[in-house]
Amino acid sequence: MATVPGLKDPNQTVICIPYAGPEEDQEDRPLQVPSHSPYTSQDLPDGFGLRMEVYRAAWKECLDRVQSIIEALHAPKIQELAEEVRSAYSPSQTIPNLPYPEIPTFCLHGPAAFLQDVTREILETPNIAGCHLHPSDCTNITSAMKSLISAFVNVNAAETNPKKRPALSLASYDINMLRAWYDHLEEGTCTQLIVVFHQFEQFDSAVLQDLFYICSLHVPELPFVFIFSLSSQPSPSYLHATYPRDTLALLRVRRVVAPHGWPLAKQILEDTFFSLDFEPEVMIGPAVLDYIVDYFTRYNQSTDAILTILQLTYMKHYDNPLTFFARDSLLGTSSPAEAEQKLSKPTFFPFLDALFTRISLPSPAPALDPLFEPDGEPGDDWSDVTVASLLASMDVLREKYKARLRDIKVGYRLMNLMKGVLVKVGYDTSAKKGNLEVEKEDVELMRRALRGRCARESKTIGAAVKELSAAEAKELLSSMHSFFQDLPGHVRRKEDKARVKIVSWKSQLQRGMEEEELVAFLEAIGDWVTQYLNDRLKSLEECKLWDIWYTGSSPIPSEMINPAPRATIISALLHPYEYAQPDTESEGKAPHAPKLWELPDTSILFRRYLEGGKMINVYDWYESFAVVLESQRREIRRERRSDAVASRNKSDGKGKGKARAVEDEEEEEEGGEEWRMQVQARFIRALHELDYMGFIKHTGRKADHVLRTVFDVLD
């Protein structure tokens, strides 16, 4: 357990804890949990480790990309803000004639990374002293003042103040000390004292009110500048809700909001997954985009939410055994020959078999797909196939997939560009409802592009092109031209035909043409655009083995991001086997509802609990529990008698607890004292488990009674 990286890191949103086998001393091992993965039989022996490696590399690449996008978006805001902070006391920022000087204050609404960048940028400036306050520093006013003052004074002053005698001089939490320190500095060495309040919502507001008041008594002799870091939304404002007016009156608050919401989400998704110069190893599918849109509107509009969802998608994606082909076909070795050797071992045969079957299957929609030439298609003749050729054909497939993905990206980008130009010249290409959620629409468009369902859009665009005037057409063509011109090298070569076409159109238009000529000309362009976009925007699922690189419509395991704990616990108590043995039904066993006596103790007790009233008499509860256990014992004994050899295994296989195993030994003794003790012990254990989960409330009102906390459970 100690080797899990990042477990102690509070900044990690998701941590992967590899399964390390059952713990040795686990006394309670009733339900043998088989692996949930449907792929186990097809996996490589070291498949898990390999995929973990590939996953880490792929996720790191994606994460770095997203972070660089966010950084780039933050950069201009940070610059602007740093400039304002530096000039906080300059005459252009302050207002003359105020009754008393205010403390310049900046409220940063955004993630912690944003604040870090801001403070780094600001504190790098010479002549500025900075200090960080955390909620734990400010439990009361004395410690708050102490941390504030010592942060400034101790930076460079430790050596310059040898004469200090603690008892005879100012207290270390006395602001006059800071004043004395500031006064002794030479003019201009320190023009601002910046105080950064981290996690502002967590501060005790009463302490901060006093702190602000005390600081304001010494402004502007001590040129304080406050920076609050808030994680909440600017509206409703936490600051105004929590602090009284007379405290707010001491501050000159300026709000700064980090880029957030739909514009940010759109930018991240577009530049990570639809960028022409970045090819992430895993392409997210429409189902993930759907979930992001849903989660974003419903619960949490932060970048962390997107990152978490993406990371989880990646993790889940690499559950598929084939996915270690995502990057290359080396299987964790250093050369194709070694990979071939590795794969030729007998233990790898089930995997090879599965892979070969997948490759030999006909492509999902070959007729629609001009990219798949029939020759060179792997698996034409199964007798020719060697391990090497299999690996080589994986490489071919990977290249094909990449080419297809590039097509989609080019199509999507071009469509967006044309839409932009058309909107600019006054054509409405889609029925947008208000300006508020334009970006949300764009994310929807991404989703449709991935599904290959953009025929309507491309048709609208084509139709709109046909109605353009000559000047507008010129504008459109020139922006299309520069789009193709700016494509990265390898993509541009492929799109050369389109580029040449546009160049020739452009020159035709430049030469000028008659009215009728123009109509025909635009007609041709419009048709071409529709055709071109339709060619480009086709579903990725038409590629062979797409599931290695593309998550497709496999749903995101949303329960992990947004679980429903209460409902889950209750339903787990009601139907424990559905949780512990998820694939019983797939194995062909008749799905039978287990009888009450077949359930684990806690579930039995919980069922009895649900039948009780508002208050439960513990003794009655115990009695009813004992009845069930009695019947359980009888049933098991009967089973054992009928099948002396198999009964033990069977009862274990059904997953009765250790209690059952223990019971087996003692069963011979007729229900004596021992049995009663056992029932009592099991009752108490189950009771405590329910208590631990919060189903019981103890009240002193009635002896031997406990209060129910859950009612009306819907089964």
Place this chain on the structure above:
Amino acid sequence: MADLATLSSSYPSQGTLIATLHALLTATPPSFMHITDAHCSRLTSCALKRLLDVIALESDHKTVYASASISAVAAFTPRILFDSILNALARHSPTWDDGCANWSCTDGARYNESLDSFIWGIKDVHDYLRRNRNDAAVEVRMVLLVERAERLLPELMVALTRLAELTQTPLTTIFTSSLPWYDIKPPLGAAPDPYHLYVDPPNQKSTLQNLSTSLTEYLPSGSHYSILTRISKESIQSLQAPYISALHSVCGHFVSDPDELTYLSATLWPAFLDELARLATEGGVDYEEEEGELDITDELKLRLLKAFSPKFREALDVLYPRLGSAPASSLSSQVPSRLNLTRTEKYILIASYLASTNPTKSDMRMLYRGSEGGRRKRRKSSVLTSSRKGKDGAAIKVPQRLLGPTAFPLDRMMAILGNLMVEHEEDLDFGNEGTRERAAEVEVGRAGLLGAITTLTQAHLLTGTWPTYKCAVGYEAVLEVARDVGVSLGERIWEAP
């Protein structure tokens, strides 16, 4: 005495207080005084500090005045209080090079350990001040001013009120507070009764005077309009009086604190000048063409005030609660107009508003959509109920909406929420009739939703702690939110307006 006169004129509403206090302190100072000022305590403290400075200047060969003024909030430990008082009385300011050493009459004497040593410290200061004059006959009078005395550490309150008696020195303690003495006095009559002084609330005349004295800098440094530099200072100054009286006539009804009015006038003044420049440039060719200094005509003055007067009200709405801050050029854009909430938060807000206003017994009728499909439409029309009741002669019940929110248990809100979501969220798949309730319960118990409740509590849109909450948002705001998610609020409220 000239100083005293200027002091009184710059603090017009404190004029009486200044005169009284000056007379008392220079003649026969009482040992303990309490000044109550509920209206503009900051101004009063400033005035008192200035007064003490003035009195200190009046020291002559017979009497020496020394004073210390501290804020009780800043003196949050006894040690800070003792240090600041002694340093101020001895006119000693600790310097960094000196190791921030406190004042002491002999090297190594320590006065900040306990109340006892502090009292010795006061005696030493007294001796020290007297010795400084080399005149045995000189009389030393010390004044200790404590602002916001209601926040004074309780264990020190009695000692400070009796400081003259404890130290046997001519020392006057003055407390100022926005609360009257009987609200803050220590129990059991431990403190002596003070000499009471009150500050009158500011009247119109004094406020106007205050405003005009504070507006001293006429030209903002960073104005966009070059034309302003061509208008003579005198003519801009002549705008001051009408500007201030217009401001006072609009805002004076709502805000009486002179500080706040000064703040408003200072923040609006640059915008006012910009407006002047705009009117002057667009107003006529003659302004443009003329060289040299410009004059402001009466007509322009009137137009300016007329054009600007709506701004006062607008600025008051934003600046007084400090929703935005100066510079005032873009006030309205600074205030985030609507609540920025996620969809879940909106639903929670609606559900908690309903839980806070509807009576518990009405939940089933108002919200439950039973298995027979469609909500039961047995809602009583609010108009009918109230009029019928009125006819019967029984007391008309005031709608809960007007009485304020009631607290509700979390479970009830969740139940309402579940029903709202089943009915209005088409995107979520609640399945068919049979599984719908269960699906809704799962949906309502999601971690994201429970987290949203915490977020709303933190934003003070809900108040209370688990498991009972109250909705802290009014009808209008909820109505807007409900419109966003497509819930018709009117149908859900028991006593719809």
